[in-house]
Amino acid sequence: MNVMPEPVLEITDVRKRYGDLAALGGVSLAVEAGVVFGLLGPNGAGKTTLLSIAAGLLRADSGTVKLFGKPFSRDTRELRHLVGMGTQDLSIYPDLTARENLRFFGKLYGLRSRALESRVDEVLGAVGLTDRANDRAGTFSGGMKRRLNLAAAVVHGPKLLFLDEPTAGVDPQSRNHIFEQVKALNAAGLTVIYTSHYMEEVQALCARIAILDGGTLRACDTLPNLLKRLDARVQIEVTNAPADFAQRLEAIPGVRRAEGNPSPQPPPLGGEGEHSRTTSHVPHALSSSEGSGSPSPPRGGGWGVGLPSAFSLVVDGVGPALAAVASLCASSGATLASATTTEPTLERVFLNLTGRALRD
């Protein structure tokens, strides 16, 4: 029997208004221990407000927050040592050295003497700042400051870490370092709530993802389940296709739907940001044109013998479906002229849920 792990953070119907603006309109979610929990949303979606309330920085107008099973609010002091705050903006003293910064924040959480020094050294090493430990933070590059900011968030050894866009505006090296550090921290048992505009980061890091928009929770699920919200599509052009080719395609296991298109240039499936792949002169050689969203032009013939015909398939999985289509073409005397695949991505899911309108 599966025992659901107790959530380290449980947010129930949290609401917050700033004047006439409803920043949060009743958000509920739970974060289980040991996961990296992604929190996505366009600018102004309410992510930072939600994190601030969850971290005890802001008071919610209504709703409850439970941290490790205990009520937690802005006035609660005793659970704060369990929480680390990786802020969106830098939160370090530029006139203190990296070591002084970490010592200070460690002391605020009760670390003292050797334990403090040991922990500071450990964290400095983890973020790659040992060599610059005694330099003032104000002299650091943007990436170094970001790493120090992360170090300051975890120096006291929290159990739950809020990371609000920790890689914003840093170079790829620092970004990768932070990314790896978060993975390491999570591997060490730290629960992480991670917000970012970099979908690939969230997709790669987060076991569970919440998408917030307009102050309301649009989705909260595992990545596979979120991806399932969008179809995987395969578009093919076939010459010498038999008349019942569409029915034959639909009969392939894993193909949920197949439609023949008399037009040699069927309308594209998906759009900007979709992950598409076009294959020509197949079945055995695949070529791709990512992002075009358009199938290759027909190679001759029409609807019937000698003319390329276009088919659109909704499939469970792109890979197995393509193999089966190639096999069908071979067995039915048809020639696969080109194939275009469109797989669901987190970004597609995100845009699908939040729309394409600009938010800033």
Place this chain on the structure above:
Amino acid sequence: MPILTLAAKDLRLLLRDPRSAAILLLTPLLLILVLGLALGEGFGEKPDERLRISVVNLDKGLPPGVMFPKKSWSDVVIDDLSATQDIRLEIITDPAEAERLIARNRRAAVIVFGLEFSARMHASSFLSKGAPGTPDPVNPLGRDGVDFEQLDLKLLTDKTQPVSASVIEQVTQVTLLRVVIPWMIGKAFQRVGDPEFMEQVAGTLRKVKPIPAEVLADLDPIVQELLKTLTSDTEFAGIVLKEFTATKGSNFFKATEDAATIAKRTPEFRRAVHTAFAYPDITGIYEPPLLKRVGANIAFGEVLKPSVQRQVGPAVKAGVGEMFSNYDFEATTWDKLVKRTARAANTANRVEYRDTAGTGVLNRGALRYQILVPSYTVMFAFFLVLSVGWLFVAERKHGTLVRLRAAPLTRGQILMGKLLPCLFVSLAQGLFLLAAGRIIFGMTWGSRPELLLPLVACTSFAAVGLSVLVASVARTETQVAVYGTLVVLVLGGVSGSLMPRDLMPERMKSVSLVTPHAWALDAYAQLLASPTPDVSAVQLSCAALATFGAVFTLLAWWRMDLE
């Protein structure tokens, strides 16, 4: 413990902020230096319209055994000067300093009582000659009044200030006359009618010989009365009879007969005497006239026998006194001479000279620093508003306030964590400026330097309280600069930090007590400018400053919005 952690961090940041060091330490020093060089000697002194008379008193005092006037004559003169309204008497102890002041045109005139002033005053007399064995009398009265030199008194004058010097000289003349004249008249009048005086008169009259006839004529009524009374007296008759009887060749009967004859013929005798006295030239037969011949062997002064002198002397003195009854010529002081109430010496008009100009290029030790240093110490204590404000704003700007809010800290702990290092910095600033004032500008710490510590502490508390209040309201560096500068300058101006509080109208001084600055400045004035500070006033100021600090801090705690 978190408070100390926060405090240590902020203290470190403050110490690393050159901007704060420049504002809090260097700027006030620079301003004090510039103003110390630029301001005149009188800065810090309440404007005094009274005439300043500077005095150097070297007088040795009264000669031994002399009881009057119970103090040195120079003190009598000084008391008289100080009793004069609108005169401020400045006592200079060092004659060389007096000469320097004159040479540097800092005083128009200085009165110098010489060593012998009292002795000369004591010897002052209308007499031209003293008694044997006594020094010659001094006559201090000259053509223009009192001859200073005769009294061993000098008036040092600055030739570049003739008008002021002349005014001071005239005041000195009048005062000396008030002292010298009664002393000399009193002494002289005491001599009138005394035996020596009468003997001197008698001696003079003895030279008048013969006794003038008219004097004898004028004596006729007296002689007649004497004769009448004498001859009618039975005792006199007995004396006559006895005398006649004792005369050789006489007997009792003959004596009785002669006495009876004389008694019988006495009226005619008296008339004859009267005729001789009253009508000395009646016959015109004899030369010289009768009365002249009668008085030819008698000197006028012989009339003034010692018994007569004893009778006449006091009567003469009383007669003169009665004739000039509005005055007491026996008095030796002005008030008694003119029979008026004595003028009381006003010690408040008398001050010890202090060199308020200072020395050297910096005018070290000048009085102005007793005002400037505390003024700018107080004013710049409140410039802490800027440093504290920037400290608070920096927490927001650097995003670290979020971390503080996320940490297990209360709002009070965060506030206290900010307040403590600022208090430390403010204390260090106050002590630094007072020490610099002493070391660099030669300022004194007054007679109760230990009271400066609580005053600095209470001022710092008030300043820090106001600083955190402003910091709790301002959210940007610009706001801090605007609010801070406005608060500091307005409060500084209202309180009297920018100019001496003594120059402010009384009403404004009262109004200015709404500022903590004013309380601090009043306490500093007590401790640094008053030779005998009023400790209770200093305590009251400290209490007021502590109250300001507490109220400001509470308001800051209430206003502070960490979100």
